[in-house]
Amino acid sequence: MTSLARKVPAALGGRGPAGWLFMAPSLLILGTFVLFPIGRSLWYSLHNWTVGAAEQPWAGLDNYTRLFGDAQFQRALANTLIITVASTAVLVVVGLGLALALQSENVVSRVVRSVFFFPTVISLTTVGMVWRFLLDPDIGLVGGVTRALGLDPVNWLQSTALALPTVIFVNVWKNAGFVMIVLVAGLKAIPGEHYEAASLDGAGRLQTLRSITLPALRPTMLFVTFMVTVQSLQLFDLVYVMTSGGPLDHTETLVTKLYRDGFVNYETGYAAATSWVLFIVVVLVSALQLRIFRYNDAD
Amino acid sequence: MRNKRALAALASVALTGLLVSGCGNSDDSSGSGSGPVSLTVWTGFTGGDAPGYDQIVSDFNAAHPDIKVTMTKMSWDTIGQKLPSAWVTGQGPDIAAPSSDPNAIAQYVKTNSVLEITNTGTGDDKVNTDQLAPALVKEFTYNGKLYAVPANYATLSLYYNKKLVSTPPTTVAELQDQAAKLTTGGNYGLVLADNNTIQMWPILQWLSGGDIVDTSNCSVVGTPASIASLQPWVDLVKNKKISPVGLSGAEADSLFSAGKAAMEINGPWAAASYKTAGVDFGLAAVPTGADGKSVTLGSTAPLAISAKTKHPQQAQEFLAYWTSKTAQLKFSKSTGFPPLRTDLADDATLKADPTVSIFANQVPNAKLYLPQVPNATKVDTDAYVPLIQTATRNGDVAGAAATAAKKINELTGCTQ
Numbered sequence A: 001m002t003s004l005a006r007k008v009p010a011a012l013g014g015r016g017p018a019g020w021l022f023m024a025p026s027l028l029i030l031g032t033f034v035l036f037p038i039g040r041s042l043w044y045s046l047h048n049w050t051v052g053a054a055e056q057p058w059a060g061l062d063n064y065t066r067l068f069g070d071a072q073f074q075r076a077l078a079n080t081l082i083i084t085v086a087s088t089a090v091l092v093v094v095g096l097g098l099a100l101a102l103q104s105e106n107v108v109s110r111v112v113r114s115v116f117f118f119p120t121v122i123s124l125t126t127v128g129m130v131w132r133f134l135l136d137p138d139i140g141l142v143g144g145v146t147r148a149l150g151l152d153p154v155n156w157l158q159s160t161a162l163a164l165p166t167v168i169f170v171n172v173w174k175n176a177g178f179v180m181i182v183l184v185a186g187l188k189a190i191p192g193e194h195y196e197a198a199s200l201d202g203a204g205r206l207q208t209l210r211s212i213t214l215p216a217l218r219p220t221m222l223f224v225t226f227m228v229t230v231q232s233l234q235l236f237d238l239v240y241v242m243t244s245g246g247p248l249d250h251t252e253t254l255v256t257k258l259y260r261d262g263f264v265n266y267e268t269g270y271a272a273a274t275s276w277v278l279f280i281v282v283v284l285v286s287a288l289q290l291r292i293f294r295y296n297d298a299d
Numbered sequence B: 001m002r003n004k005r006a007l008a009a010l011a012s013v014a015l016t017g018l019l020v021s022g023c024g025n026s027d028d029s030s031g032s033g034s035g036p037v038s039l040t041v042w043t044g045f046t047g048g049d050a051p052g053y054d055q056i057v058s059d060f061n062a063a064h065p066d067i068k069v070t071m072t073k074m075s076w077d078t079i080g081q082k083l084p085s086a087w088v089t090g091q092g093p094d095i096a097a098p099s100s101d102p103n104a105i106a107q108y109v110k111t112n113s114v115l116e117i118t119n120t121g122t123g124d125d126k127v128n129t130d131q132l133a134p135a136l137v138k139e140f141t142y143n144g145k146l147y148a149v150p151a152n153y154a155t156l157s158l159y160y161n162k163k164l165v166s167t168p169p170t171t172v173a174e175l176q177d178q179a180a181k182l183t184t185g186g187n188y189g190l191v192l193a194d195n196n197t198i199q200m201w202p203i204l205q206w207l208s209g210g211d212i213v214d215t216s217n218c219s220v221v222g223t224p225a226s227i228a229s230l231q232p233w234v235d236l237v238k239n240k241k242i243s244p245v246g247l248s249g250a251e252a253d254s255l256f257s258a259g260k261a262a263m264e265i266n267g268p269w270a271a272a273s274y275k276t277a278g279v280d281f282g283l284a285a286v287p288t289g290a291d292g293k294s295v296t297l298g299s300t301a302p303l304a305i306s307a308k309t310k311h312p313q314q315a316q317e318f319l320a321y322w323t324s325k326t327a328q329l330k331f332s333k334s335t336g337f338p339p340l341r342t343d344l345a346d347d348a349t350l351k352a353d354p355t356v357s358i359f360a361n362q363v364p365n366a367k368l369y370l371p372q373v374p375n376a377t378k379v380d381t382d383a384y385v386p387l388i389q390t391a392t393r394n395g396d397v398a399g400a401a402a403t404a405a406k407k408i409n410e411l412t413g414c415t416q
Helices: A002-013 A017-045 A062-068 A071-101 A107-121 A124-135 A141-148 A163-188 A192-200 A205-233 A237-242 A254-264 A268-292 B002-023 B050-063 B076-088 B102-110 B134-139 B172-181 B201-207 B224-238 B249-257 B270-277 B312-322 B325-335 B348-352 B354-361 B376-394 B397-412
Strands: B037-043 B067-073 B157-161 B188-191 B261-266 B281-284 B296-299 B302-305
Touching (some): A062 A268, A071 A205, A071 A254, A071 A268, A124 A141, A124 A163, A124 A237, A163 A237, A192 A205, A205 A268, A254 A268, A254 B076, B037 B076, B037 B312, B050 B067, B050 B325, B067 B312, B076 B102, B102 B302, B172 B188, B188 B249, B201 B376, B249 B261, B249 B270, B270 B281, B281 B354, B302 B312, B325 B348, B325 B354, B348 B354, B376 B397
Parallel strands (some): B037 B067, B188 B261
16 A cells, blocks of 8 residues: 555656646546545434435534444444455355366356356345245245245244344355355466475365465455355345335344435435445455455465 | 647547536526426326326327426436435426425425416416315415425225225224234235324224324424324234235235235225236225224325526416316216315215215315424334334333324424
């Protein structure tokens, strides 16, 4: 980071005005559509901002202090963290297992990989609607099968105990193929000589996995966990379609709460404060991941 | 080399200019030329009643060659997301139904986004406020000023599946009894939605003497009468499973459409989709309560004009037509909605219509949900819905009501 901070001005300094002119379109777009809204949302969060109101009174940190006394926010924060940790952990384990099992280049592996990857290309909204229908205890396939087995159908999405695990399951189902494909690419990038050397040294499969495969996969694992973590922290579509945050806020996430406060209750300032808390959570979790994967060493 | 670089930089700046100019809004579709004035309308009327609203617009356009109205339909959620900022920035439609919740208009009044409707009086070119149902006019009047007109007026009735129900219930006791008995063989006796729905649970409470707030906007959900009105229904849902818990309105409708629900309390808009689904259904008035009187929910969607419209006169003319006797008579006949005008209450053709008459006959017994209660939408989503969802899961009505009462009083500003 420090070296980057030195490199950028140095690079621009050598280019003169032409360098800045070349960068102007990107800077303009970045400034208008990314940096300005980010700064503006911070400004909103410090006001009792309501869309269209004649006065937007200054609130200081009131929105933030109110957030931490808001039981719905506390539940949304806890749910978001549970979804993120559980989804990421399960996805890495399942994705790695699938990648190891399906890395060979034969027809069966290719077909099975395609099947697992298929949910990745479908939108989260569609996935949510399909699963909501499948899990419906009265008219869904899962309920029908349960009944056919002589059991009472389970109301997966209306049970306060089962709704959150169900959402996590669907999130894992949707993203397992993506994790698998990225890890397969990472596995293929590991030189075959490493495995040959390990084999000559008499290493077993488990030892090869622990000493060769996993260390070599570390940069790929960092990328994939980073992507999955950020996606889970920002989870909205799936929850909105499947449960709308219910039952009784048991699947409410920071983003569904943000949406409700900002676009249903029109409390823009309060919603902006939630978005900044989410931003801080993303930064902290990302920093933790970099630490866990010892990014600097890998770099 | 230097010239090439300078040329490329110049092209880059020109591209930036193009991008910036692309962000501007040069579109003026409001008909400032010599043609007819163009008015845009956003509504969420996407259900089985949609053709009725389309007919009003096409009839208006045919009768007013100097005005061209274009109605765009989208989901209520989408309107809720787009309209507030669109109207504040002057980019939105001239006219809109901001929500299916009449209380939603309060937010637009608060942000000065809606135009006061002044073109009132007698005659077809004015909004005949004296002929509109008084409760509806009152609902859209703030500080003595009218900010919207009712786009419709619906009451809720009891839909029953004729294959499962031979004689519809006429009293609450019969309704409870039939709901329990008809819950058998994978069917539900009475499906009750508690979220994202037209309100069904308040009707059940009103029928047995319960309520949500009093005239001072203070909570009464925790009073013995309100708890007693809710407890039998909670017991029926929790113990007798007359309805799944946590149903949304769409889910309850799906169960009735699929023939898996014997009864449902719903509005006239549902009839078309039930017919399409092939359900052989009947309609009955909501049963009478413990005191021998019937009560049901009255529901209306507001139709308001943007404060920044360039054509306030023509927009008000359109609202006058929408609520006119001619348009409403035709609308009621085609959709089954009761007329929102009092001068159509005794219309012989509407009385002869079996669907319209069921809904229209209940107009005198209809109550609006949380009319003009501060933060009414949040009272519903943050207090009343959790009350029902908690009680139907754990059976503890008193405990859930105590929590809801506290929340309601916070939201309404009740200080008692």
